[in-house]
Amino acid sequence: MKIIDFLSSVAMPMVILLIVLYGVKEKNKIFDTFLDGAKEGIKTTLSILPTLIGLFLAIGTLRSSGVLELIIRIASPVLDIFNFPSELMPLAILRPISGSGSIAVATDIMKNCGVDSVIGNIASTIMGSTETTLYTIAVYTSCIKVKKTRFILVAALAADVAGIIVSTIICQIIA
């Protein structure tokens, strides 16, 4: 497992180093470029804040009212057959539909189950390995005004399901 930890921790420094080296090689005002990008980061964060407030309200109250617990309790006998933690079900459902919605749900799960717990790791891995499928399909098909999409959704959702299943298995193995 040491090699896995090593690869995980070396990835980010390597990418940053590679990009900075490239930047130095090809451009001299590298820090100015960095600042331009970092300013964009402020805009991005501020622009998702209202969405996060709205979604944290919806998901927080869903939890505190007891509805989430009820849903999880109803679904868990089925999910137990597949050895899938029922806490993750809301994330699995929301992930293909809404990007900011799934960020809110994943954060909620990580906070309540522990960010370094197995479930927290699975939630993280699901977030990293899947995409907001419905949004992506909508953007790419609507730009060329295509009407017949030939069951593309089936293939894209199959990838999401595979990503969720593999995330669940691999995090349980590593733990």
Next chain:
Amino acid sequence: MLNIVWPIFIIISFSFAIFSGNLENLNNSIFESTNSAISLSIDLLGTLCLWSGIMQIASKTSLIENLTKFLNPLLNFLFPKLKNNKKIKKEISMNMAANILGLGNAATPLGLKAMKSMQEINEKKDTLSDSMMMFIVINTASIQIIPTTVIAIRNSLGSQNPTSIVFPTWIATIIAAIVGIVVAKIVIKLTKGEKF
């Protein structure tokens, strides 16, 4: 989509709490949710700014162009019909390279350009072509080296090791992409014909 989901969540949980007398918890979580949204945003701010800055440097270099060379053999397998169309292949590989680096803002416009070029050679303008199907599936598979947003969230929640999920994420992404590509190839075969 959230215009439908959001009110449903609110209506269900508020009425459930009122009927089950769970009001104290509900009231607490209403205020707590706004606070946690603010504190998450503040914690995310640093990591996201850092990455946007690094990625801005990457987008100004020829890193993307260089990455596209490695992708060429893969592209010929995924898009057999575009084998001799260098222009579209270049646009597709630029989009994929941007996705791999996590440059979401750069990837989408590049991807839309590729879609438009593929539409030009599409025989049935109202239907997705084989190449378009494959291209969309690859874009929904989220192939990236560093899952920056997740790392930022983990960091903000005080994780002991925010980057520990990088390797598991690679495995999950690659398998998800393979499953997506295989299913897409099958769907492409099955939906050849007039009906679709």
